[in-house]
Amino acid sequence: MNAPALLGARPILITGGAGFIGCNLADRLARDGAHVVLYDSLSRAGTERNAEWLMKRHPDRVALFEADIRDEAALKLAVSNATAVFHFAAQVAVTTSFRDPAEDFAVNVGGTFALLEAIRRREHAPPLVFASTNKVYGDLNDLALTEEKDCYLPRERAIRANGASEAQPLDFHTPYGCSKGAADQYALDYARSFDLPVAVMRMSCIYGPHQMGGEDQGWVAHFLIRALREEPITIFGDGKQVRDILYVDDAVDAYVAAWRNIERVKGRAFNLGGGPANAVSLRTLLAFIEGRLGRRLDIRYEEWRPGDQRYYVSNTQAAERALGLGKPTPWREGVAKLMDWLSADLGSLPQTSLALREAAA
Numbered sequence: 592m593n594a595p596a597l598l599g600a601r602p603i604l605i606t607g608g609a610g611f612i613g614c615n616l617a618d619r620l621a622r623d624g625a626h627v628v629l630y631d632s633l634s635r636a637g638t639e640r641n642a643e644w645l646m647k648r649h650p651d652r653v654a655l656f657e658a659d660i661r662d663e664a665a666l667k668l669a670v671s672n673a674t675a676v677f678h679f680a681a682q683v684a685v686t687t688s689f690r691d692p693a694e695d696f697a698v699n700v701g702g703t704f705a706l707l708e709a710i711r712r713r714e715h716a717p718p719l720v721f722a723s724t725n726k727v728y729g730d731l732n733d734l735a736l737t738e739e740k741d742c743y744l745p746r747e748r749a750i751r752a753n754g755a756s757e758a759q760p761l762d763f764h765t766p767y768g769c770s771k772g773a774a775d776q777y778a779l780d781y782a783r784s785f786d787l788p789v790a791v792m793r794m795s796c797i798y799g800p801h802q803m804g805g806e807d808q809g810w811v812a813h814f815l816i817r818a819l820r821e822e823p824i825t826i827f828g829d830g831k832q833v834r835d836i837l838y839v840d841d842a843v844d845a846y847v848a849a850w851r852n853i854e855r856v857k858g859r860a861f862n863l864g865g866g867p868a869n870a871v872s873l874r875t876l877l878a879f880i881e882g883r884l885g886r887r888l889d890i891r892y893e894e895w896r897p898g899d900q901r902y903y904v905s906n907t908q909a910a911e912r913a914l915g916l917g918k919p920t921p922w923r924e925g926v927a928k929l930m931d932w933l934s935a936d937l938g939s940l941p942q943t944s945l946a947l948r949e950a951a952a
């Protein structure tokens with residue numbers, strides 16, 4: 592661990608910095624000249640690879656602080672002279688939250704609370720941008736849908752055209768939805784109650800390089816890995832469910848903008864996803880992959896999983912306006928880029944489809 596040396600350089604702290612989104616953000620910040628500390632327990636398979644890649648690429652700018660987000664003493668040290676904090680460390684899978692809701696609660700609620708407290712206790716609190724999820728809006732089962740050949744679509748024109756905005760009522764479903772939702776609300780309330788510079792990003796499906804996608808989380812990368820390895824792909828439900836997917840570079844733009852504009856956006860939560868232009872059903876995505884590979888995939892169907900949304904597309908207009916975001920990468924272009932990245936690196940990706948250490952054990 593070479594983090595203490597870098598801690599003197601007033602670094603940017605990224606919890607979960609060895610994970611998929613954290614690693615892409617760390618690379619961007621280091622390329623822009625910042626010192627970055629990755630605070631990560633490396634509990635997700637493949638994350639040590641991301642950390643090594645970053646430290647090799649930016650030997651003087653990136654350091655790993657290997658610790659658990661629940662370790663208050665380590666967290667306090669890491670926060671002590673951070674200039675900004677991005678919080679990605681989490682138990683990330685809905686399925687795992689059913690298997691072990693206590694662990695999910697401890698990491699997602701307890702870890703976020705410990706981080707907020709460490710920040711609150713600083714004399715000058717650094718800005719914090721927290722990675723929340725669209726799962727805070729529940730399964731959206733009251734949304735009237737039409738069933739098309741390959742997808743579900745909302746009956747209401749405004750939702751079809753724009754997606755769901757931040758005005759959508761909160762409705763936590765599943766232990767993961769509850770723990771991320773509670774953390775989301777704590778983060779917003781610490782902005783309100785203690786005037787901390789905190790903003791929240793409620794993300795849809797983010798995809799891109801360095802994603803160790805598994806059946807439980809990171810489905811775009813998971814489908815591609817399976818397809819490239821000529822392994823069967825299981826769909827939970829009928830595959831007509833629709834998500835707005837966002838290429839990771841665009842997500843990184845939004846995080847950086849939230850940090851740079853924190854005085855203007857503190858106390859706010861933004862929906863962050865590909866928006867209606869990048870809304871795609873699982874079936875449509877799989878057909879696109881088949882087209883690129885020039886062969887049929889082995890696709891199997893199983894029952895819907897609890898909390899699965901039939902249709903979720905973010906209305907990203909608030910984030911675009913407040914953060915000055917450009918047009919997101921068109922999904923076909925982004926998926927093709929991820930496919931190229933995975934093809935080049937397939938042999939060294941974790942073998943397990945779950946890609947979560949405890950599940951693989």
Ligand SMILES: NC(=O)c1ccc[n+]([C@@H]2O[C@H](COP(=O)([O-])OP(=O)(O)OC[C@H]3O[C@@H](n4cnc5c(N)ncnc54)[C@H](O)[C@@H]3O)[C@@H](O)[C@H]2O)c1
Nearest residue numbers: 607609610611612632633634635659660680681722796797
């Ligand atoms: N990827 C998405 O599409 C998406 C969508 C919505 C929300 N999110 C949220 O964004 C964040 C990042 O997601 P990701 O896709 O990069 O996931 P990821 O699993 O790749 O990254 C999470 C990182 O946190 C680390 N971690 C896990 N438990 C930890 C603990 N107890 N202490 C310290 N580190 C720990 C893991 O080792 C991993 O490096 C998460 O908070 C997730 O809930 C992601």
